[in-house]
Amino acid sequence: MRRLARPFLIASLPVCLSLATTLEAREIELPRTMAWTAYGTNSSGYAQAVAIGGMLQKEYGTSVRVLPGDNDVSRMTPLKNGRVQLCACGIASYYGAEGVLMFANRDWGPQPLRVLTTSSATFALSLAVAGDLGVKTPEDLKGKRIAYIRGDDALNKGTEAFLAFGGLTWDDVTRVDYPGYARSFDGIIAGDVDASFTTTVTPPAQQLASSPRGVTWPVLDPNDEAGWQRMKAVAPYFQPLKATSGAGGISPDTPVDSASYPYPIVVANADLDDNTAYGLVKALQDNYDSYKNSAPGAAGYAADNQDMTWVVPFHDAVVEYYKEIGTWTDEMQAHQDQLIKRQNLLLDTWKTFTAGDTPDDEEAFAAAWMKTRAAALTEAGFTPVFE
CATH class of the missing domain: 3.40.190.10 (Periplasmic binding protein-like II)
Structure with missing residues (x-):
């Protein structure tokens, strides 16, 4: 099902484009079925994913299957393997993008993750x-x-x-x-x-x-x-x-x-279909009133709760949406460009690192990777954060 885009403005974010330069609104095009991973069935993240799925089914005929995961790796593995399009993850999505902590092993390394949307709540x-x-x-x-x-x-x-x-x-x-x-x-x-x-x-x-x-x-x-x-x-x-x-x-x-920090953080791989990424973020904003009270924390997806200069880059189609509604600034674009540059550097460094001789021992492997990672980031002018 398709719906024509409706005008939408975020009052609390600076407008960076005039009406004359605002991009032409696109239609919402979503797949018939989608699969997400989320926290366990008793979590607010799972309840929010189900609420969003109900809205997508009602408004666009898109059926959403939500797969609960007991831990960060079990939630992100189906995304890595292409079994699901999205993960309603926690802060481990950032660790995955950086290839650190539980992702600093030969089965993972840095992941090409992109944010679609996040939820911010009233609790600390x-x-x-x-x-x-x-x-x-x-x-x-x-x-x-x-x-x-x-x-x-x-x-x-x-x-x-x-x-x-x-x-x-x-x-x-x-x-x-x-x-x-x-x-x-x-x-x-x-x-x-x-x-x-x-x-x-x-x-x-x-x-x-x-x-x-x-x-x-x-x-x-x-x-x-x-x-x-x-x-x-x-x-x-x-x-x-x-x-x-x-x-x-x-x-x-x-x-x-x-x-x-946001929870959940809805992430996809960078190669997620543009129509799906754009359609989802637009559907979430166009239909905000219909799901915001359907689950604890669902009100956190409001457009003015989105931090557009956070630590994981946004999907290109999500950037297109915010440009379309006139809220994407030059500062946001510069930040996005730096995040993508950092991500590409990490991916290239991992590829080179794993192509060479690496320790068989897992702890030694992780230590060698973290040293290589930090050196590459530092040389390129980035802060390693994790060392």
């Missing part, structure tokens, strides 16, 4: 700190016992970023290892550890808030430029956020200055 991603310690800012975490979750790179990187905001590292705190995320919160309640990384709305944070220890969230001053620079040097995907929902009394009346 932060360190939940026991409320009986008097912690007010990340600096106050010095000497505290901080949870480290074995096998969860995203959570541990988030913790490292919050410590960096306060000018701290793991050497400034007592690291307490846990086999799983939920166990770390049991540890806080039991008095065995003091903080663990999470979202402000997650059930474990609510449980901590109801416990005798209570919960507090370190405040990130949005005007602390040095703090934000340190944080972004560790994890450049974090963005300032005034959280208005969460455990411990966070609300629109009592917000907390904190940080967040």
